[in-house]
Amino acid sequence: MVDPTRGVLYPGRLPQFHRLPAEGEAADLVAWVWIPEWDLAPGETSRQDIVGYPALNLVVERDAVTLAGATTRVSHRDLRGRGWAVGALLRPAAVPALTPAPAAIIDEEVRLHEPVLRRAVADAMESGGEGYRRRAALALAEWLVARVGPLDAHGRQANAMTDVLLGPGAAGSPEEAATRLAVSVRTLQRLAHRHVGMSPGAMIRRRRLHDAAERLRGDPAVDLAALAAESGYADHAHLTRDFRAVLGITPRAYRARASG
Structure with missing residues (x-):
């Protein structure tokens, strides 16, 4: 849930x-x-x-x-x-x-x-x-x-895209998502552009950021390097870069504010 x-x-x-x-x-x-x-x-x-x-x-x-x-x-x-x-x-x-x-x-x-x-x-x-x-x-x-109106095949395919990119056991890359959906990466990109306005890669990064922020709120003592790995980031530096780009603060600063 x-x-x-x-x-x-x-x-x-x-x-x-x-x-x-x-x-x-x-x-x-x-x-x-x-x-x-x-x-x-x-x-x-x-x-x-x-x-x-x-x-x-x-x-x-x-x-x-x-x-x-x-x-x-x-x-x-x-x-x-x-x-x-x-x-x-x-x-x-x-x-x-x-x-x-x-x-x-x-x-x-x-x-x-x-x-x-x-x-x-x-x-x-x-x-x-x-x-x-x-x-x-x-x-x-x-x-x-x-x-x-009635859901058509394009709508069902677009929903399946979101399930694969954001749902349980979500794909770790656009290439993996395209393979699971049995479409080309280009088709996946068109679906995302038409139905969300973001690229598949951006959707994956947002999911990882949500996962990391939720974990930081729930477990303020979590090790940041371990959190990065669990959330799908290559390393702690990538986690920090994503937090800075979207939130304007580091994971450590966010943790302090969220628990304060």
Whole structure:
């Protein structure tokens, strides 16, 4: 089971946070639905630092619907006042129905004019009572299933690509992933570009970074050289270089902040 805080650099700073599984047909389109809720005192700010999963997110808030592209670096959002968001981490099969060029929105968010979706999710979130989060997640999922339509062979192949690159027993290189999928490396690259906007190699590196960060949070005493080997890095230097490039800090500094 995926850690519900995977990709969140400092889980202790989170507001109320829930992660729900996708149900029914939506499981082919959504990896999971995530729902943060916050109610902060006047003048209080909660900064959320995120290293995104190598995927796109469809996000519904009270006054907007946005499509967030995959990210190449750490990002943050400052929460104030009272609010909520309902986000879907998209599986690759869902992406072409929302954008023809995911690479064009890397590290960006674009607003979508989808008032029906926004109202359906907002009504569920603000209805209160037992199960309101699940109702909101279902509203988003049902809209997405209708938007995408029946899953075709290209969508199934794109989902299989992500499973091979990021799932349990994931491939250690694009070449290995292509072999497992019985496609050429060039075909694998086209799939990743069309459905994620990142290269297969970049997706693998992000998975390794998530693995390493999660391990550092869970076991602050872990030896960094051993961690590098366990996470698929060639050595400690490669681990440190990846942390610096994406997070702007070393693994040692991240460990100190995450445990502080």
